[in-house]
Amino acid sequence: MSKLTKEDVLQQAKEMNVKFIRLQFTDILGIIKNVAITVEQLEEALDGEIMFDGSSIDGFTRIQESDMYLKPDYDTFTVFPWRPKVGGAVARLICDVYTTDGKPFVGGPRNILRKVLQEAEEMGYTMYVGPEPEFFLFEKGDNGEPTTITNDQGGYFDLGPSDLGQDTRRDIVLALEKMGFDVEASHHEVAPGQHEIDFKYSDALTAADNIATFRFVTKAIANEHDLHATFMPKPIFSEAGSGMHMNQSLFKGKENAFYDPDDRLGLSQIAYYYIGGLIKHAKGMTALTNPTINSYKRLVPGYEAPVYIAWSASNRSALVRIPDAQGLGTRVELRNPDPAANPYLATAVMLKAGLDGIKNKIEPPKEVVDNIYDMSECAKEDACIDSLPGDINIAVQYLLRDEVIKEALGEHILNRFVEAKQIEWDVYRTQVHQWELDQYLKIF
Known part of the structure; x- marks a missing residue:
């Protein structure tokens, strides 16, 4: 169970002047991938409604079943301290990958560990x-x-x-x-x-x-x-x-x-x-x-x-x-x-x-x-x-x-x-x- 709530993340993003958020996940080989969104999309992302094309990630899905959802782990929200703050800070959330029917994706390494x-x-x-x-x-x-x-x-x-x-x-x-x-x-x-x-x-x-x-x-x-x-x-x-x-x-x-x-x-x-x-x-x-x-x-x-x-x-x-x-x-x-x-x-x-x-x-x-x-x-x-x-x-x-x-x-x-x-x-x-x-x- 997450310690942070959706409201906590939204509030932190506001207080830290976050402009961009990277929704991160790893492929089967452990390479970090990400989908970048603006803070205006953060609430939608926290609800697990951001979709990406899984067929573009090696080992994820076949072309005919490509759509996948990213469900962020609220506790992983953090700001990149080395990025310049001019124009807004950059933050990240680590995500679990889900299929369109709402089930954890069997090819998601984080899901395997879970x-x-x-x-x-x-x-x-x-x-x-x-x-x-x-x-x-x-x-x-x-x-x-x-x-x-x-x-x-x-x-x-x-x-x-x-x-x-x-x-x-x-x-x-x-x-x-x-x-x-x-x-x-x-x-x-x-x-x-x-x-x-x-x-x-x-x-x-x-x-x-x-x-x-x-x-x-x-x-x-x-x-x-x-x-x-x-x-x-x-x-x-x-x-x-x-x-x-x-x-x-x-x-x-x-x-x-x-x-x-x-x-x-x-x-x-x-x-x-x-x-x-x-x-x-x-x-x-x-x-x-x-x-x-x-x-x-x-x-x-x-x-x-x-x-x-x-x-x-x-x-x-x-x-x-x-x-x-x-x-x-x-x-x-x-x-x-x-x-x-x-x-x-x-x-x-x-x-x-x-x-x-x-x-x-x-x-x-x-x-x-x-x-x-x-x-x-x-x-x-x-x-x-x-x-x-x-x-x-x-x-x-x-x-x-x-x-x-x-x-x-x-x-x-x-x-x-x-x-x-x-x-x-x-x-x-x-x-x-x-x-x-x-x-x-x-x-x-």
């Missing part, structure tokens, strides 16, 4: 998520095109003058806070030009909205500094890629259902079952949590990204880590997602996997306390430690075998997502890449 959240609610749980998205800041070329030239040579937790991106990062944080974010921390990451901004955990739907908002705000503010921000998982060879660790917990009312003070790690049986579900469905989820060909250039040993399907409270080489927090802060951290993921679909499949673990009482494997990167192949086999898929094509095959994850997505999104990934893979595998020319052209 559906799985409803399943959790029926089991008595509310999901909370704390994301840790990373990104790169690159210089622009003479014609304004993005390059892969970083604007600094800083490292982990560096500050100026090594961290030349700190002013941009500061302005991103300030913009996010003005838009209602509760930013917990921001810092330079491991690679040159790489940064991380963490915002406080929130209910899963708000967290997914925040991730989507964070990405376009970061790009907009970086552009103001004549920089290009990218959430591409692995833009630079030999440097660490960008991840988006997802801290997850389930609450029953005001109590953290993952916490048990009598357990060695402070975890309840529900938490262990949830971990069991994440481990069981790790391969089936990967196409959603790591959805691009480039995602798998990050998921290789040696660059801090998790490759091995295991869990641990003590080392960061495992896929699932248990941060050292107790009580309300008890949580499970999934470390393989990257910031190119559609936040609604990624959150939906993670929750669906965890709920399956709870429903079917799936015990996780034994905790792995050793650094998996240092273990021999024999030792990994003895410990039954499997690996994530090595590329998006293999990940899609695992997705198609996982009935639980397929159920979370629904037939419409599943079919169109798989089709998009198969086309992407086919184009990639038939291209002649620069590496091949460098490696073979002179030799053969």
Whole structure:
């Protein structure tokens, strides 16, 4: 239930001198789309009467069933603080997509997450998520095109003058806070030009909205500094890629259902079952949590990204880590997602996997306390430690075998997502890449 009413939004728009409103939603790949209206149409929009052509959005509808409605979530109303106020401010509302018969559109990623959240609610749980998205800041070329030239040579937790991106990062944080974010921390990451901004955990739907908002705000503010921000998982060879660790917990009312003070790690049986579900469905989820060909250039040993399907409270080489927090802060951290993921679909499949673990009482494997990167192949086999898929094509095959994850997505999104990934893979595998020319052209 929205905290804000229609009247609240109309009043805020008036007080803030809003002239334009962007009605935002995401496509299946997680790209933000929007329909812009003037404030004179706001009341009509708040009543869910703004229509758009769904056939123009990849994966949405067929031509003969193109009309769709945008129903705004009143609580997402906010003004873009970086836009000039001359002539009126610009605001946005995040919308759910509905069909002409008044039903939630099965191809709307936000609707998919709502559906799985409803399943959790029926089991008595509310999901909370704390994301840790990373990104790169690159210089622009003479014609304004993005390059892969970083604007600094800083490292982990560096500050100026090594961290030349700190002013941009500061302005991103300030913009996010003005838009209602509760930013917990921001810092330079491991690679040159790489940064991380963490915002406080929130209910899963708000967290997914925040991730989507964070990405376009970061790009907009970086552009103001004549920089290009990218959430591409692995833009630079030999440097660490960008991840988006997802801290997850389930609450029953005001109590953290993952916490048990009598357990060695402070975890309840529900938490262990949830971990069991994440481990069981790790391969089936990967196409959603790591959805691009480039995602798998990050998921290789040696660059801090998790490759091995295991869990641990003590080392960061495992896929699932248990941060050292107790009580309300008890949580499970999934470390393989990257910031190119559609936040609604990624959150939906993670929750669906965890709920399956709870429903079917799936015990996780034994905790792995050793650094998996240092273990021999024999030792990994003895410990039954499997690996994530090595590329998006293999990940899609695992997705198609996982009935639980397929159920979370629904037939419409599943079919169109798989089709998009198969086309992407086919184009990639038939291209002649620069590496091949460098490696073979002179030799053969």
